[in-house]
Structures are given as structure tokens and as C-alpha cells.
Amino acid sequence: MPRPLIHRLVHAGLVLGAFSLCFGIVAGARAQTELLNVSYDPTRELYREINAAFIAEWNAKNAKKITTIRQSHGGSGAQARTVIDGLNADVLTLALAGDVDAVAQRSKKLPENWQSRLPQNSSPYTSTIVFLVRKGNPKAIKDWGDLVKPGVQIITPNPKTSGGARWNYLAAWAYAEKAFNKDDAKVRDYVAKLLANVPVLDTGARGATTTFTQRGIGDVFLSWENEAFLALKEFGPDKFDIVVPSLSILAEPPVAIVDANVDAKGTRAEAQAYLDFLYTPKGQAIIAKHFYRPRNPEAADPKDIANFPKVDLVTIDAVFGGWAKAQATHFGDGGTFDQLYKPAR
């Protein structure tokens, strides 16, 4: 009795499997005017709005319509890694130039001089690192020096995978160099003590934000300025305070076209227009609205600009001699981070 039934079932399963496999491959290969923006963690909300505005503007002017701009988000270093491994990104919008450099060097999909192809070091917006503390600042954290006090728990992601964390690390380092007059031993001692106060290292900025805000771990969160403002907006200003340290670092998150991918897909014009859009007054206004510092503040709503506190910002070129050098000295295998970070027991 069961013979024909089971026979048929197996048959149907095989046919269904084969059919869906073919269908999947065909669907994957179908050409569409779609862009893929591979970005870092905190830009989710920013690019959701940028994408909608850009698609509307592009489609009003061009016959070849853009249907969707797809987003992929994660820790900046991890995202670079997936693009090196073959993720078909049209544009990279990562947290730091070092990660785009890594893609350029290892995949050869974009030229090594990519950063000079767009204005202002290919960074349409900047940001900096601030402290997010619990309401009322119970541990009285005012500046970088307070972070190494015993009993202060610091939340920061892992500099090996997160761009934001590398900015955190370098900002702390820059502060220490200034505070200890470039006494190398004291700088290292300071950074080691700071790292000893970190209970967990998340892989990306957003994971670290969730650790601090939703899971309630830690006293102070070293955060992208935009991420700190977003946390205030999401959870209400009665939960957290932003503390602006005496000195911080000018973070320039860069954007770049992945030449080999756009040429293969035939999307170069769209990708170029997409990145150019970020520099337009409309793009700059959206950028400021999402708490990134626009390059052109006049284009933005003055109310948004008033949010940004005045901070003494050092640049990576002045203090560390550029990303390539900072990356090798501090975050490469056996760099200062590897030397100074000792996971708690």
C-alpha cells in the first residue's frame, strides 16, 4: 500500500528541490538596477533616509531607474572582510580609511588612491568620539583621565573588528600623549589601565550600544557622537547624558566606489551619483539630521548644527601620521592593542 505514496513523495521532493535550486540561481542572476551599499554599524538610520531621497531624485531625472539600494551593516572591519571575500558591493561607506585601504590592497577592486577621488578625503561627513554615561553621571566621569579610575566599567567594541573602537582607542591614546607629554611608558600604562576596565568587547559599535543601553552593562560608553545622540533619541534624554571630553579625535568615515564591481554590473553612473549626492546640500542636511557633522554646515538645519558641542579635535594625520601607520602600529598583529589588552581573568 505505501509503495506508490512514498515513491511519489520522494519524487516530488526531488523535483521540488531541483526546481527551487534553478529558480534561486535564475533569480540571483537577474539583472536589476540595484546598488549595494556595504556600510558600518551606526549608519543604518542615516542611509535609510539618504537612499529614499537619492532614489527619488535620480528617478525623476533619469530614464534608467534605480529600483532599490540594498544595505548591509556590521562592524567596519568585518564588512571590509566580507567585501574582500567577494560580497558584491557597489559602494563602501565604512568607518575609517584603513578598512577601505584593506579592500583596495587585498581585492584590487579599487585603486589605492581611492581617497583622493572625492572631496575632503572622500568623507562627506565627520564625527567624533564622546562619552555616553548613565543619567546624572553617577561615577562623575568628565574626561579621559576619569576612565582609568578603579571600578569604572567602560564599554567599547573590539578595535580589531570595529572602526568606531579604533577611533576610541586612538582618541584615548592622543589624550594620553598630550597629558603625559609623550612619555611612552606612561601612555602605555594609561591605555592598559583603560582596557583593563572594559568588561566585554563587542564586534561592532551597534552591538556595544545595545550592551550599554539595553542590557545595562557598564558606566560609560565610548561612542560615536552620532550613536550617542541616537541613543538619547531612542531611549529619551532622561536615561543617559553625553559627556564631551577635553580632547577627541576627528573621525572621517570615508565613502568609495568599488570599481571592479560597478564596472561588472554596469552601475558606475548610479554609484557615482549616489556618493556625489552625499555632498549636495540636501544630502548634507540629512547627514546633520542624523547627528553626523556635515562638511557644509550652512546646508543643514541650524537646529541640528546647534546640537554639536565644540570639542578640541585632533586629526589622525597630525598625531599618528595617517591611517596606514596607525593601523600597523596599533591594530596590526602584535600591535599596541595586542600588547596592552589582557582579557580579565
Add this chain to the structure above:
Amino acid sequence: MSDATLPRHDAAAAPAPAAKPQSARSVVGESPIIQAALITVSLAFLLLFLLLPLITVFVEAGARGWSGYREAITEPDAVSAIRLTLLVAAIAVPFNVVVGVAAAWAIAKFEFRGKNLLISLIDLPFSVSPVISGLVYVLLFGAQGYLGPFLRANGIEIIFALPGLVLATIFVTFPFVARELIPHMQAIGSTDEEAALTLGASPWRVFFSITLPNVKWSLFYGVLLCNARAMGEFGAVAVVSGKIRGLTNTMPLHVEILYNEYMSAAAFAVASLLAGLALVTLALKALLEWRYGDAIAASRRH
């Protein structure tokens, strides 16, 4: 593999009472107070660590009301995640059924060199961390991987596309069907098949009329478990997905993304679908055991 000869569901399915000549109390010799304490502790544990988290999922999912819930699961990225998850399972599960049945059949009914090696290989996905399962495919098929240049030259996308997701899922869920079938088939033995062969049945006929029907319940369990894991897999899939929303984002990955975007209610709404799937799986299993318990036990006693 010592457990290969012990059918896993025997404890639940076999009619045990006959094997219990004395009352349990006198054998164990524990006082009723200790028994009660032990039972309370186990029950509290089950409640606290299994039932409560499950309830939390549904409570959180409903935090924004029915309309919020519907919005979360009908939003285009969520729909595409659900479709992708179902598609991946629809490919991976039938594949694993065919290969799992073939492997179990070979192992249970025949003696050959390298049999133990084959059994170990089938168990490999259980013992390897899912992250590694994903990474090996990146190493093989990624742009910098061994086959990367060849694939790129021929315009074949595997990693960060559907085929990669399917491969990773097949790898992770491979043991479920075979692991269910092997002990059962071994316990049944080959006498039925031998009888059918001496009566002149063709090997295919023997397989479809004797071998498969004999193990249909184990096969069904295997498929249920395999399917549940295929839809729920996170680690391996996260590595090969590339996390492109609306394209290579499966339901478990979508849950994480939503949660990270401060949309907990939406995250738990999608999570509740996954949890619902688990409940349906359990309910189906319980229903079968209740309705066909005798048949299952009989087929296992053989």
C-alpha cells in the same frame, strides 16, 4: 559510536511497565521529601529556563499590539527574509532526506571498509561550531578562496548568495535525518528485506515497500528536526550571508538586525514566527506519538 545501537526514542516509546517488577520507591530508597524537593527543583528549572523565555518572546512580540505585529511581519524586508528562509529549507531538507536515507541504509544494512569513518563524518557537523561551517565555505568559495577565481571567471555566485546559504544549511543540518534512521534501521535488521528478495522482489521494490515504510516514523522525526534547525540556523548562515537586507537575510539574521535597530517589538514579532515553528514541530511530534503511538512502538520493537 556506542550509542549507534540504542534507538534514541526507546525510553519514551517502548512499553516500559512490563520491565518494572518492583515499585520505584523501594528500589531508590529516597524519602518522599527528597523526591518532592527534586521534582520541585526540576520543575522550577524547566519553568524558569525553558517556558519563561518562550513566553517572553510572545509577550515582547505583542508589545506594539496586533497592528504593530502585522506591520513587522509584512514589512518587505521581513517578507523577503521569511521567503528566503522557507526557500533555503525547501532545498536543504529534501536534499538531506535523500542523502540521509541513502547513508543510513548503507550503514545499517551493509558491512564495508570505512563504515566507522563514514559514521564519524556524518556526525562531524554536530561537533563543529557553526561559525566554522560557514567559514570553510568562505575559504573555499570566497573571492580570495581556493575556487574563488574560477567561480568569478564563470560568473557563478555562491557565497553571499542563495547557493552559499543552502550549502551552509545543508552542512549544519546534515546529521539529523541519518542520525535518526541509523539506530532504527540497525535495530530492525535485514530479515524482512531478505524475505522479500527471496520472494523475487526487485531491490528498488524492496527499498520502497519494506525498508522505507519500516522506518517512516524515524524518518519523519528526522525531517522535523532537520527542518527546525534549517530554518533556525544562525551562525553558519551569518558568515556566508553578507547580510544584504531583502536579499540574503534569513529570519534569524533579520531578528538580530531589528533588535540592533532598537525595534525590539518587531524583532520579537519575527522571532515569534520562529518560536511558533518550533511549537508546531513539537505539537506535530506529540500528536503523532499520541495518535500512532502503538504503530511507532510496534515498528520500533520489530
